[in-house]
Amino acid sequence: MQFDPMRPIWLQVMGEIETSIITGARAPGEKLPGGRDLAMMYGINPNTAARVYQELEKAGLCETRRGMGTFVTEDAERIAGLRTELARQAVQEFIKKIDSLGVSKEEAIKMILGKE
Numbered sequence: 001m002q003f004d005p006m007r008p009i010w011l012q013v014m015g016e017i018e019t020s021i022i023t024g025a026r027a028p029g030e031k032l033p034g035g036r037d038l039a040m041m042y043g044i045n046p047n048t049a050a051r052v053y054q055e056l057e058k059a060g061l062c063e064t065r066r067g068m069g070t071f072v073t074e075d076a077e078r079i080a081g082l083r084t085e086l087a088r089q090a091v092q093e094f095i096k097k098i099d100s101l102g103v104s105k106e107e108a109i110k111m112i113l114g115k116e
């Protein structure tokens with residue numbers, strides 16, 4: 001993974017894991033790699049990996065089971081909610097960019113639909 005030097009690494013790793021959860025690449029209830037393994041996978045500090053899991057847990061996307069590890073939440077409603085939230089953010093970013101280019105929403109819709 002190429003890290004963006006303008007954003008905290010833990011946010012970038014967290015974002016990648018979130019995406020894997022909402023797209024179904026990681027199934028509900030699936031065991032996530034241990035903290036050290038996650039650190040090695042991404043070439044990050046183990047403390048950064050621990051922060052990723054702490055933040056994912058705060059967001060309700062994973063849970064740590066004592067002595068067993070960290071698992072993807074089985075709360076399908078929470079996963080669907082995050083998917084909707086991230087989609088809304090993407091749409092808002094798209095609209096901002098389109099507006100900055102001077103393209104109307106109507107023109108943008110035509111472009112999206114392949115009618116222009």
